[in-house]
Amino acid sequence: MADTYLDLVNSGLGKQVASKLGLPKPTKLRRYRAGSDFPEGSVLVLGKGQVADAAAQAMLDWNLDVRRHAQEVDRVGAVIIDYTEAKTPSDLGKAALELSSVLRKLRSGGRVITLSRPAAGIGIGAASGTPADTAAQEPAVAAARQGVVGLLRSAAQEMRGGTTANGILIADGVAADAPSVVGALRFFLSGRSAFVDGQLLTVTDERGESTENWDQPVAGKVAVVTGAARGIGAQIARTLAQAGARVIVVDVPAAGEALTKLANELHISALQLDVTDPKAGEKILNLASERYGKLDLLVHNAGITRDKMLANMDQAKWDSVIAVNIESQLRITQAVLDSDKLGEHPRIVCLASTSGVAGNRGQTNYAASKAGVIGAVAATASLIAEKGGTINAVAPGFIESEMTAKIPAARRQISRRLNSLQQGGLPEDVAQTITFLLSDAAGGINGQTLRVCGQNLVGA
Numbered sequence: 001m002a003d004t005y006l007d008l009v010n011s012g013l014g015k016q017v018a019s020k021l022g023l024p025k026p027t028k029l030r031r032y033r034a035g036s037d038f039p040e041g042s043v044l045v046l047g048k049g050q051v052a053d054a055a056a057q058a059m060l061d062w063n064l065d066v067r068r069h070a071q072e073v074d075r076v077g078a079v080i081i082d083y084t085e086a087k088t089p090s091d092l093g094k095a096a097l098e099l100s101s102v103l104r105k106l107r108s109g110g111r112v113i114t115l116s117r118p119a120a121g122i123g124i125g126a127a128s129g130t131p132a133d134t135a136a137q138e139p140a141v142a143a144a145r146q147g148v149v150g151l152l153r154s155a156a157q158e159m160r161g162g163t164t165a166n167g168i169l170i171a172d173g174v175a176a177d178a179p180s181v182v183g184a185l186r187f188f189l190s191g192r193s194a195f196v197d198g199q200l201l202t203v204t205d206e207r208g209e210s211t212e213n214w215d216q217p218v219a220g221k222v223a224v225v226t227g228a229a230r231g232i233g234a235q236i237a238r239t240l241a242q243a244g245a246r247v248i249v250v251d252v253p254a255a256g257e258a259l260t261k262l263a264n265e266l267h268i269s270a271l272q273l274d275v276t277d278p279k280a281g282e283k284i285l286n287l288a289s290e291r292y293g294k295l296d297l298l299v300h301n302a303g304i305t306r307d308k309m310l311a312n313m314d315q316a317k318w319d320s321v322i323a324v325n326i327e328s329q330l331r332i333t334q335a336v337l338d339s340d341k342l343g344e345h346p347r348i349v350c351l352a353s354t355s356g357v358a359g360n361r362g363q364t365n366y367a368a369s370k371a372g373v374i375g376a377v378a379a380t381a382s383l384i385a386e387k388g389g390t391i392n393a394v395a396p397g398f399i400e401s402e403m404t405a406k407i408p409a410a411r412r413q414i415s416r417r418l419n420s421l422q423q424g425g426l427p428e429d430v431a432q433t434i435t436f437l438l439s440d441a442a443g444g445i446n447g448q449t450l451r452v453c454g455q456n457l458v459g460a
């Protein structure tokens with residue numbers, strides 16, 4: 001479903017009218033394009049620690065114009081702030097005010113990225129599975145670290161022109177130049193993260209591999225995508241194929257025609273299968289191993305909504321949503337964990353939803369299933385790590401798709417604007433984020449849920 005308002009306010013007259021009336025002015029986002037994937041302008045690195053040095057070096061290796069002093073920059077593409085050394089809240093001000101001094105020089109499609117350590121005892125840090133070191137237990141240190149989260153999330157809400165602000169939380173003990181610190185930095189600079197805003201992604205460990213081939217980050221991997229006949233799933237299949245994977249698409253027999261069409265278009269394999277089939281995991285693994293010798297990557301995308309206010313909920317609507325959205329994921333993931341048909345670094349990404357983070361009126365069943373996905377992912381992380389792999393979730397917000405096209409028009413218009421980027425995301429935005437999480441550069445990110453929601457103003 002096209003966002004005609006977005007097109008209108010990006011036309012000459014529409015822009016003027018929106019300014020006069022004080023209406024939202026969403027900007028067309030800078031999305032991933034092979035070969036030209038960085039913000040325009042200099043990259044300013046603030047902070048003096050090892051992490052700042054490692055980030056600056058990585059970006060010099062990518063041929064970016066890296067500067068270390070706010071006074072040196074004119075056209076700014078990105079500002080990277082190293083807060084990993086912050087020991088008390090008063091340590092946050094200097095870099096925050098340096099950022100302030102260059103904000104008006106930020107180009108559209110720019111990036112602000114904080115690098116910091118997770119605060120002890122807070123969900124995000126605790127979910128990393130890595131116990132914080134002793135110094136990090138001190139209240140002042142935790143206050144400084146969690147302060148970065150508040151600063152980042154508020155700064156993200158103030159950005160304009162499709163600029164996003166995101167943070168990388170580097171678990172204690174993980175080195176400044178660990179592959180996934182570099183990988184996450186690259187992802188947040190890239191157009192692949194266009195609709196990820198106001199989020200903090202934890203690098204949990206030092207696994208993963210840096211890559212030279214950022215345009216084909218899953219080259220040669222065998223990937224299965226469920227629910228891929230249409231919508232976000234079809235786009236995930238397309239994006240993974242473009243990124244070099246050998247893809248198998250799965251969907252219910254009723255969607256067989258669309259599934260075959262997609263498979264023919266992309267020259268990939270198709271499997272007609274209901275993910276609630278008790279043998280679904282086995283069938284997926286068998287096909288992957290017969291066709292390509294192994295399974296490397298799995299995307300649990302199949303999902304349904306059966307929305308009703310709780311007062312009107314019935315058993316069938318409740319059960320079907322739980323069965324498709326979470327029970328099937330649990331069963332298939334277990335089959336993967338039990339399998340001897342896996343590649344060296346099996347990776348799973350599960351589709352959650354911002355409804356599973358913040359709740360949503362009329363979606364008790366759906367939100368229960370999607371919050372369940374987030375819980376299952378955190379609990380499966382250590383199990384799949386034993387096999388050399390990772391599991392993570394993405395939680396999309398409002399994505400332009402057939403699912404959201406069903407929302408009544410007025411509510412749909414409002415839902416689109418209720419995030420910092422003031423627009424719905426595209427299936428491509430979810431697919432690009434998933435592609436990153438499936439890449440070896442993300443091998444040190446495990447058990448996490450990353451929202452792809454333009455910083456939905458509803459919820460955390």
Ligand code: NAD
Nearest residue numbers: 227230231232252274275301302303351353396399401403
């Ligand atoms: P969609 O309804 O357009 O597509 C879902 C696909 O899953 C369909 O092709 C459908 O046939 C398939 N499917 C349904 N039940 C299945 C089953 N039992 N076995 C196999 N395949 C099955 O939905 P979408 O918008 O593309 O959403 C994809 C995923 O993203 C879902 O998990 C959804 O919950 C999640 N999500 C979507 C949004 C959004 O805004 N569209 C937001 C948050 C989360």
